[in-house]
């Protein structure tokens with residue numbers, strides 16, 4: 248059987264009912280357009296919201312937690328080794344918050360191929376002394392260039408130049424919320440006191456705004472060296488090692504691995520931010536559900552047009568069968584019609600979907616909370632276009648399935664005799 | 667080589683709605699190759715029913731049908747489709763052309779379906795068939811731009827496309843005026859004479875029937891004369 252004949256006949260039937268065929272195709276186009284626009288927008292939003300936390304957060308964070316010693320003296324005693332020892336009211340021992348031998352740890356981590364980068368950090372609890380009130384805050388001592396490379400630090404510095412932190416000593420980038428409370432302008436000096444009682448004047452060189460108010464009220468940034476100086480520690484003192492991976496899905500595995508090797512605490516991003524994953528998934532599911540619903544509706548459109556075509560072209564089907572077309576040939580003709588509608592409609596849908604995504608991307612979207620965002624975010628992942636294309640063919644195939652089967656079963660004798 | 671193009675043996679056919687009625691009662695006859703046979707009988711005596719059985723489109727009957735000495739009763743529907751395509755040309759009372767196709771394409775369809783020759787060859791053959799009926803000038807027109815008589819000529823050309831073993835026709839002139847029915851009948855006689863085409867034609871036109879080689883007379887589901 249030559250395929251071109253089936254296609255020619257399918258084409259002739261479509262031309263005969265051009266208007267309806269086009270309406271059916273427009274139905275598919277519309278739903279695929281919506282599907283693409285919706286998925287692009289929703290996932291753009293997902294990326295944005297995830298990025299808000301995920302890009303700012305280390306994929307794995309190494310630190311020493313303050314906690315009771317796991318090897319309490321009683322466990323070491325032979326006398327009680329057979330029993331199950333319960334100790335009440337255990338207090339944490341004086342343990343180092345700094346990471347011991349951190350230089351070799353960092354070297355090891357940098358040698359790991361899964362790891363994109365490593366940034367050391369010092370977190371210092373401080374009070375800002377403003378007049379006669381003390382405002383609590385956290386100073387993050389960071390390695391400015393690495394922090395920027397791995398965690399897009401500069402995106403969140405809304406005023407001032409972030410590199411000043413590195414170039415001028417005793418400088419600070421204040422959290423926007425904290426700065427507003429202290430009414431500290433750029434160029435002003437603020438006084439901080441650490442828990443140990445060390446005091447220091449720091450010059451404000453910028454504001455930091457993450458979009459998460461809680462953080463912006465609390466977190467401020469200084470250079471690693473300033474933080475060490477403030478604490479009166481040597482340059483080997485750090486409290487956190489932040490790691491960013493090429494594939495953040497590997498973080499639980501990596502955290503587990505190095506936790507046992509280095510014997511320090513390690514948190515992975517999945518465990519810390521499990522709720523973000525859930526939110527993204529739900530938004531994706533909603534967009535898929537809406538897209539598929541639209542496609543099913545347009546599938547009914549195709550179902551209708553095919554049924555109508557079959558009803559109107561009963562004579563043609565009868566004569567084709569009389570000439571020697573088998574049931575399968577007739578079925579293929581109508582499946583071809585359905586798939587052509589799906590293909591053309593789908594292709595246009597992908598195109599218009601892309602155009603709408605470009606349009607959405609131009610809509611201004613400015614909010615205080617998201618300084619780096621100027622327009623609506625859109626995700627142009629080809630995956631959605633592939634899924635949209637496949638869906639349009641699959642739904643139209645199913646929409647065409649029953650009408651085609653009906654056509655293939657038409658008894659030519661009944662039609663010819665009916666005249 | 668057998669002389670018989672088609673042979674029916676004791677064909678019985680029942681309809682079940684409304685109530686069981688026997689429409690064909692042990693119909694047996696045969697048509698030889700190169701013969702032009704007409705079937706006559708009162709309206710409702712079962713002529714069309716018989717023709718649909720012989721054309722393999724109706725498979726719900728008792729008895730046996732042989733085409734070119736091969737038993738076709740009980741064959742699969744795919745086999746029968748192929749057989750219809752290759753060996754049987756059917757001309758209906760209504761032409762049943764595909765209106766969206768050109769005249770030439772309509773004639774070519776059985777050849778394209780058979781898929782044994784290239785498109786160019788098929789176009790050439792279809793053109794030859796149209797020439798027999800002096801329709802070559804209309805080859806590129808759409809089928810719905812033709813008159814009734816022209817359409818019927820095109821449908822005969824289409825039936826001839828694969829050089830079938832037999833042409834069956836159910837009242838091909840029933841829907842045409844005197845002039846056009848004479849012309850269609852003239853064509854049938856011509857292809858019998860020139861190409862030794864076997865034809866089995868149902869008609870209720872006494873005058874036309876008398877001009878065929880032989881007339882089978884039916885009455886009430888039975889053959890009463892083999893002519």
Ligand SMILES: Nc1ncnc2c1ncn2[C@@H]1O[C@H](COP(=O)(O)OP(=O)(O)O)[C@@H](O)[C@H]1O
Nearest residue numbers: 681683684689708709710711712713714715716
């Ligand atoms: N599908 C059917 N169901 C029931 N009876 C039918 C059906 N088709 C035809 N008949 C009956 O069978 C008889 C023969 O019909 P037909 O072969 O069309 O006659 P003819 O072609 O000789 O005029 C008629 O009595 C007709 O009413």
Ligand SMILES: [Mg+2]
Nearest residue numbers: 713714715836
């Ligand atoms: Mg009849």
